[in-house]
Amino acid sequence: MSDFQRCNIKAMGRDTSSAVALQHLMGPAALKSLEASDRDRLESARWLVRTIGKGRSIIDQGETRESIFILLSGWAFRSQTLSDGKRQILDFVFAGTLLGFGSCATNSYGVETVTECRVASLSIQQFKRLLSQSPALAIEVAERLCDSEMRAHEHMTSLGRRNARERIAGLVVELAARTPIHAKHSLHCSLELPVTQVMIGDALGLSNEHVCRVIGKLAEAGVIGFAGQTLEVLDQHALLREAGYSEEEAHSAKLIAIAA
């Protein structure tokens, strides 16, 4: 609760992770296209940087929207909770993600940390002023939102039209594509997933028991292994096939391509 730091990015000295995340938010291309004055304005905004422990809330669903947040490091997820307590995880988010931006007066979703996270926040007012001063930044934000929307669409299609096995395989593929991978052989790689099976269930619209059952079956089939926090991709072609990719796509070996 007391780990707040009010500062601007320029004044952060050695601790450049915030500046890095802002660059991440804007993307290298967008950065170049920015006027020096715009970049100055952006970096001298009064960001509030905070460290938040695992399993805590960054944004509460339903609260009035006051600040936007940029995730600087760590894992978190966005979720909606229904009045009867059922929870839907909308997506997992990593460093560079813009959170809490929207036109509705209250937050339509909550954000909770999975691991310890560092977060930079700025009042919506100030953020909008930044956007109106720098079209390049506004466009970058719009494109980020498109990416996020695209992932939401894929996720929706999984929820609506794929069975449990396909959904789980698909989630593994997505996370493998978005997180660091330890490659071993051409087919075999492993990744550190700090998520519980309850979270997987809440993300995929499944009960945790069923998640457990199906992960077990995928393990029996020699596709993946999931012990502790480490997920082993034992046969990535099979995994891609399980996730619904066509035979050719499955053989273009996406996962390793990213790891390499």
Next chain:
Amino acid sequence: MSDFQRCNIKAMGRDTSSAVALQHLMGPAALKSLEASDRDRLESARWLVRTIGKGRSIIDQGETRESIFILLSGWAFRSQTLSDGKRQILDFVFAGTLLGFGSCATNSYGVETVTECRVASLSIQQFKRLLSQSPALAIEVAERLCDSEMRAHEHMTSLGRRNARERIAGLVVELAARTPIHAKHSLHCSLELPVTQVMIGDALGLSNEHVCRVIGKLAEAGVIGFAGQTLEVLDQHALLREAGYSEEEAHSAKLIAIAA
């Protein structure tokens, strides 16, 4: 195929629907904040206006992205189709919706018309130039994307965590909130829905048979009636309750408030 019209908005004379849709895209507030020069640029862009019959495709999933589209009139939906033919409708879209904007090289979704539609299109290149020249427009686009993302999130939660009855009631509430309503009594109103039960099923992740069954049950219970294209909301409090709203929310009579 031959119903193309190349024109700019200014030159359209009496036929102001395009200009109206652009204003819709930007919103009245954003319009005011625009410099006259920006507005000029926007309106004199070389929009391509087209009329498309019902049941036709505006954007094909997987094709390379070339233009953005603004729906000027009519109903359409965005969807993703899996390799095995299963289809997920992502959302229904109406006049003013921006379609086809994104950072990925190919269209991640397709767009099909439900009724006859008028559509204005512009090359992505030109649209991005517009955005970079007018921050107000870029911000407006970003906020539109947020709205769209918010609806996608609600939809995801329905798909993942609600049963068929709640999903159908929820969809009716959403469509009632987004389309013109004919009010009759304080509880009774009706709306014209040009959608088939197959579409409803594809939107909600259900088989058309099940949609039919559940709509029948909601009709038996005196909540709604669905004959032809007309959907009657017989008891809006009950409908809101079925859709998962709390007792108090259900009694604040959202639907009629919008109709009034």
Next chain:
DNA sequence: TCGTTAAATTTCAATATGTTAATGGCGATA
């Protein structure tokens, strides 16, 4: 007007998934 096709409807059996409950492991905490 007819003939053709899509949409809505109803039945039934098959099944994927949820629910409830009980267990053991494991780390946090007093």
Next chain:
DNA sequence: TATCGCCATTAACATATTGAAATTTAACGA
């Protein structure tokens, strides 16, 4: 060290939803 709670796991059982098949109804083009 003992306790507590979270997480993973497994089982038996309940049920919502799918899928196939057959029928009716409505829409549409020739």
